[in-house]
Amino acid sequence: MALTIEQKIAQKEAELARLRGQSRALENGQKIILGGMLLAEARKDAKIRQWVLDMAKATVKRDVDQKRLAPLLAELEAQAKA
Template identity: 45%
Template sequence: MARTIDQQIAEAQARLNRLKTRAKATETRRKIIVGAIVTTEALKDPKIARWMAATLRKNATREVDQKELTGLLADLDAKAAEA
């Protein structure tokens, strides 16, 4: 039995939603990987630590995010002070 136009549209929309979900998951994984690498390097290099601490302070504007970053910012500040 042939599918109706409405069925075909619904299937295409479902397929599009699955692709959007997969794209979002890929983007999230990429952000996690980049964040981990940059954080690791910042904790080794005072110059990167200064940049990262300043960037985080400037861009993490939500109070909940600022609280989450407290320990990392302290570590970055300590590394930046070594220079």
């Protein structure tokens, strides 16, 4: 039995949704890897550490994000003072 136009559209929409999910997963993985690299360098290099602190203060506006980053930023600030 041949598929109707509506069924073909539904299949293609499902395929598109899967591809979009794969794309988001790839991008999220890349962000995690780069974030880890940046944090490792920020813990070692004073210039990068200060840049991370400045950027976080300038760009992170949502309360939930600020609360999530607070322990990390406190750690980096303590390293900057030491």
